[in-house]
Amino acid sequence: EVNFSHNRMTKMKDLSDCVLLTKLDLDNSFCEISGLEQCCRLTHLSLAHNKISRISGLGSLPLTHLCLRGNQLERIEGLEHLKSLQVLDLSQNRITSLSGLQNLHLLGSINLEKNLQISEIQECKHVHDLLLLRDLNLLGNPVQEQPDYKLAVIFLLQHLTVLDQEKVSAEEKVSSVNKYDPPMDVVAARDHMTHLVYQLMQPQILYETLPSADSPYPMLVMTGPQGCGKRELAHRLCQEFNKYFAYICHTTRGPYFGEENGLDYHFVSQEVFQNMIHMGKFIQTIQYGGHSYGLTRDAIEDVAREGLACCVHMELEGVFSLKKSYFEPRYILLIPTQVEKYIGHLKSRGLYTPAQIDIAVSRIQLYANTSSQRPGFFDNVIPDWEEAYQTLSQAVKEYLLLEELEEGENNRASPDNTSTELASIRRREQLVREALVGKSPGVYSQLFKQTPNDPHPGADQLAAAVSPSSDRRPGSNVKPILPPIPTGR
Numbered sequence: 001e002v003n004f005s006h007n008r009m010t011k012m013k014d015l016s017d018c019v020l021l022t023k024l025d026l027d028n029s030f031c032e033i034s035g036l037e038q039c040c041r042l043t044h045l046s047l048a049h050n051k052i053s054r055i056s057g058l059g060s061l062p063l064t065h066l067c068l069r070g071n072q073l074e075r076i077e078g079l080e081h082l083k084s085l086q087v088l089d090l091s092q093n094r095i096t097s098l099s100g101l102q103n104l105h106l107l108g109s110i111n112l113e114k115n116l117q118i119s120e121i122q123e124c125k126h127v128h129d130l131l132l133l134r135d136l137n138l139l140g141n142p143v144q145e146q147p148d149y150k151l152a153v154i155f156l157l158q159h160l161t162v163l164d165q166e167k168v169s170a171e172e173k174v175s176s177v178n179k180y181d182p183p184m185d186v187v188a189a190r191d192h193m194t195h196l197v198y199q200l201m202q203p204q205i206l207y208e209t210l211p212s213a214d215s216p217y218p219m220l221v222m223t224g225p226q227g228c229g230k231r232e233l234a235h236r237l238c239q240e241f242n243k244y245f246a247y248i249c250h251t252t253r254g255p256y257f258g259e260e261n262g263l264d265y266h267f268v269s270q271e272v273f274q275n276m277i278h279m280g281k282f283i284q285t286i287q288y289g290g291h292s293y294g295l296t297r298d299a300i301e302d303v304a305r306e307g308l309a310c311c312v313h314m315e316l317e318g319v320f321s322l323k324k325s326y327f328e329p330r331y332i333l334l335i336p337t338q339v340e341k342y343i344g345h346l347k348s349r350g351l352y353t354p355a356q357i358d359i360a361v362s363r364i365q366l367y368a369n370t371s372s373q374r375p376g377f378f379d380n381v382i383p384d385w386e387e388a389y390q391t392l393s394q395a396v397k398e399y400l401l402l403e404e405l406e407e408g409e410n411n412r413a414s415p416d417n418t419s420t421e422l423a424s425i426r427r428r429e430q431l432v433r434e435a436l437v438g439k440s441p442g443v444y445s446q447l448f449k450q451t452p453n454d455p456h457p458g459a460d461q462l463a464a465a466v467s468p469s470s471d472r473r474p475g476s477n478v479k480p481i482l483p484p485i486p487t488g489r
């Protein structure tokens, strides 16, 4: 170990004879590095407060600690072969960029204090892949003036434990992730909170038909990546089970060819949508593909008033958000298993850019992960879209116990019903009610209201009880109301 610091030597001579040299201190003398190439055991080198303006002559020394504090360096170069470097001090230079450090994978500490030139947070991307980096000092650089500097750096460099000589707390790490890449739960909680607060700021409306927290309203939510076919399935479902379901969301996107306002969506302008948010109208909203989508309490109320259950389709974020509300829908995930086919379908719709298709495809994994990591999150997962409707329709029948009900109807028509059969019919009807209200019968058991004279209504009474008042609703039992789905949609 040699300390030559604070002398008047002006030139470094060849030190190749000093093969056992491990630590060398050459502070305060030189303007150029030379003569060290053969020092094959040199691990610690200090060249602080020299006049070095360019790093050279370090070759591939086994340096673990290098100090170049207080020199005249403008960029980081000549370090790329120092693969053992762990601690690097480049403070008090004129460095503008962190480029040049990206391959030093053992670096644990970098000091760039008072370079006065590093101004962009994005510079941290150069050290993003240094997984051992724990300590970064950017004090005295203009980058610190950037808004949210600290959280942004902590987010970019999630392994840091010390930033600018201060310990990074667990709270800061969580805040940074919640700010820059919030998990769905957090996004949903924010969305829910926003709408709840806006709603509470308005005069409170007491809905006649909508249930309260202890009286769930029957809803079916179809979810899956964009264009996976869930909308078509929702249409078909509303046609087949037209005594039960209707749906409606709001969006700021324009209608596609063949779409009708009030049937496919309520199409509204961004301004109207924003106003509705501020008026506390929404239960949940999302931004998708540059447009806003949302489900309002009034829309559900409209459907509910007609005695129908609600069927909506939405992206996963909407599901997370809806799960925070007191609604307790059944959630059905429709997941494409044949990616090529799914891509082909998206392309054939002619509605999406390649970037939009990429996003939709990349989200398949998101749905799959949610389903596998959160058992029970979805009530039903339906893969593959060819048999999807059959499976879905079967699932809905099971939820509603419709097949049994049909059998029950037949039994009822028979003049020879025994008391056991009648009891069975009653039991099934009770189950249907419970299924539709999500286990506990609430206000919505009125969907299948019993008449005072007949405590055990027949199937036609059930139908009459759920018959909608408007014939424009997808739930009308007069005729299927929904327009045929145009091909290519």
Ligand SMILES: Nc1ncnc2c1ncn2[C@@H]1O[C@H](COP(=O)(O)OP(=O)(O)OP(=O)(O)O)[C@@H](O)[C@H]1O
Binding pocket: 224, 225, 226, 227, 228, 229, 230, 231, 232, 249, 250, 253, 284, 285, 286, 288, 293, 294, 295, 313, 314, 315, 316, 317, 318, 319, 351
């Ligand atoms: N209120 C909502 N909350 C969350 N997601 C919603 C909501 N309303 C619609 N979405 C979803 O937003 C995405 C974009 O809707 P859009 O109608 O523009 O898509 P699309 O191209 O017709 O695809 P899809 O056939 O899946 O509906 C769809 O996945 C849709 O299900």
